[in-house]
Amino acid sequence: MxxxxxxxxxxxxxxxxxxxxxxxxxxxxxxxxxxxxxxxxxxxxxxxxxxxxxxxxxxxxxxxxxxxxxxxxxxxxxxxxxxxxxxxxxxxxxxxxxxxxxxxxxxxxxxxxxxxxxxxxxxxxxxxxxxxxxxxxxxxxxxxxxxxxxxxxxxxxxxxxxxxxxxxxxxxxxxxxxxxxxxxxxxxMPGFIVNHAGRGMNTEGLRVVSEGVANFVEIDRIMREQAGFRLGPFELLDLTALDVSHPVMESIYHQFYEEPRFTPSPVTGVRLAGGLIGRKAGEGFYCYVDGKQQVPEEAPAPSALPQRVWVSRSHPEAREAVLQILAKANVTLDDGAHAAADSLLVVTPFGLDATSAAVEEGLDASRVVAVDALFPLVGAQRRTVMTTPATTREARDAGHALFASDGVPVTVIRDSTGFVAQRVVATIVNIGCDIAQQQIASPQDIDLAVTLGLGYPRGPLALGDALGAKTILTILQNIHRVLGDPRYRPSPWLARRAQLGLSLAQPDAADAPNAAGAAQ
CATH class of the missing domain: 3.40.50.720 (NAD(P)-binding Rossmann-like Domain)
Incomplete structure (x- = not known):
């Protein structure tokens, strides 16, 4: 024709x-x-x-x-x-x-x-x-x-x-x-590229806040300053307004026949009903005076450093970064295979909560703090520290003081599989991978659409490559293992490329241009 x-x-x-x-x-x-x-x-x-x-x-x-x-x-x-x-x-x-x-x-x-x-x-x-x-x-x-x-x-x-x-x-x-x-x-397909890919930031940010892990301001600070996004999820929701974004969340969820990855949150439903829809109404997750966002000041970090710190050996690169912070703060390292009874215990889990990391390593949970090492700890703009339900106030404050000792702001959160940045970023990457897996768009167009349409620092596939496909896969597998929630099941696109050491932006070799000629 x-x-x-x-x-x-x-x-x-x-x-x-x-x-x-x-x-x-x-x-x-x-x-x-x-x-x-x-x-x-x-x-x-x-x-x-x-x-x-x-x-x-x-x-x-x-x-x-x-x-x-x-x-x-x-x-x-x-x-x-x-x-x-x-x-x-x-x-x-x-x-x-x-x-x-x-x-x-x-x-x-x-x-x-x-x-x-x-x-x-x-x-x-x-x-x-x-x-x-x-x-x-x-x-x-x-x-x-x-x-x-x-x-x-x-x-x-x-x-x-x-x-x-x-x-x-x-x-x-x-x-x-x-x-x-x-x-x-x-x-x-529902949401096409941008509104489909955008589910990761908003729905996971809402999931984190609904679990009581951190508040809106803390989550936005983490995603902006630690993960490098221009806006956090709640700043973004205030900008787009809930009378626009909440119906889109519900629509995409139902069009995908209740896919768990896209589950909306009652948090936005209640706020929409109450008229707290965002910047244009003068009040949303933030209040706005003369159009200017009102943000509470961050409390100063505790000053009392721990006397001695034991650091998990589970992730050597993360351990090395923590050791550099210890050395700069002149804090003694407990380098024993088993921690001394008075040492602060630092773990660096990927996808696990602090509780699971403590139990798996046989540690005294009352002295455990976890630090998120997905993004570089040395030279960071912000760090996130997490406690177990058993962590004492003294241990929490000592961990906060340690990781803020070089002037880097620290957000302390309650226990969460994947901290905040890990789980939000992994969800963004995973949904982007599923868009590629379903052949809704090419890998190149997925990343282009998201960077231009959402203003992310990288498209989801490029972001996954930058952080490491294997690392993202590990985060999702561990969250899925601990929670049993199907929203965190890894996309086949991610799992296969992580196993093969391929870029997430790489299409199947047989589908690449001149693939047949190259094989001859």
Whole structure:
């Protein structure tokens, strides 16, 4: 079958909210003719006025010249009716997230536009295949998921429904590049790439807080300063707002038929019901005064160092890092095979809680503290120390003082399989690996989408490679062993590559380009 050639020069946009306006802006600046339609005619005028102001501001900042700004606005016109979109080469739907409303719109559009007009939805959570099923020709229907604010979030997901002609996706990829965005290609699965991959940070952060391990502020500090993320999970939830993020969490969970990895939390449900939805409401997990986040000051660390410290030999690299901290603090090392009766006992578990680590090594749990060594301890921006339920206050404070002795802030948490950073990061990597395993997107596009769409320091696969696939696998296996919770079962993609010593970003060798030629 010959694939049609799609020449996209005129774009119709249905819906003139933030997303519709943003798409119109980048399209007009790319030289495309834009037709705006909304069921409320006043909304069309407001959108065009907004774009005029935006182009004027960009001109004032020197990002456009006068001619470019005026010309871009001239390319944007209002469409008084659906029929006015008849000459469009592409129509982008950016309306309410309701499947039946979208399906009706697509039926109406199909009756108006030409047979070579592409119809796309900007949906973030609904099935493209389900939307396309309303059309006589589902082959020209695809997903085109931009992120808010569109001009600044330079990534767009191109989603192929089950019946989408591949040439449609190809044309959308080319158009995205023309508009200055990076396109990533995904299959039609719940959450596509970004909202799917984003479950790890939020749902695991919520799981940690619901277990009473640490509070919102402490978890955010750990993920930001120890793990290197721009925002912690609760800062991110406040930014996106729970009236947006909680329904997405529930939707993806149910669309995956109650997959344990995506289990929502009653924490967000209760806060949503109470109106504590985030920054835009002035209160969420944090309070906001004049738009500024209010964060409580961190209490100073105890000053009394331990007299003597015994350090587990279970993880030699982690032990060596702890020894460097001991030496700098001039604290005596208990180097015996068995600890002296008055030594502070330091363990460095990966995936285990402090209790399990103490029991497995036959240690006196009342003197045990655990330190998270997934990220470098020496030169750290923050360290996390964990206690067992039996750890005395004296031992806890001594461990806190030791690991803060060089001025690095320390967060002390209650016992948790995988601390905080370990379990959140391992969950992020594991879900990314499952997206690759299910062939929802290529490894390259998974990492691209997550870094650009979520602002993570690395994509999940690159993050797993940087920390070590075997280490991530060990963390998940140990959490799964201790808790028995299927949400922590390792992805086959992760387990196989860890065993073989392969990069998580590496596709199967037989699927790589020129694999057959290389084998000859």
């Amino acid at each position: 010959n694939s049609p050639h799609f020449n996209i020069e005129t774009i119709g946009i249905v819906g003139t909210g933030a997303m519709g306006r943003g798409i119109a802006q980048i399209a007009a600046l790319a030289g495309l003719t834009v037709r705006l339609f909304d069921t409320n005619p006043q909304a069309i005028d407001a959108a065009r006025s907004y774009l005029g102001d935006t182009f004027a501001k960009l001109t004032a900042k020197g990002k456009l010249n006068d001619i470019e700004g005026r010309t871009a606005l001239e390319r944007v016109t209002g469409a008084p009716s659906i029929e006015s979109l008849a000459d469009s080469d592409l129509v982008v739907e950016a309306i309410v997230e309701n499947l039946e409303v979208k399906r009706k719109l697509f039926r109406d559009l199909e009756a108006v536009v030409s047979g070579l007009c592409i119809l796309v939805s900007n949906t973030s959570s609904l099935s493209i295949t389900a939307i396309a099923a309303a059309c006589n020709d589902p082959s020209r229907v695809a997903g085109y998921h931009f992120f808010n604010p569109v001009p600044l979030m330079k990534v767009v997901e191109v989603i192929d429904g089950l019946r989408t002609n591949p040439a449609v996706g190809d044309a959308l990829m080319d158009l995205a590049r023309r508009m200055g965005h990076t396109p990533v290609r995904a299959k039609d």
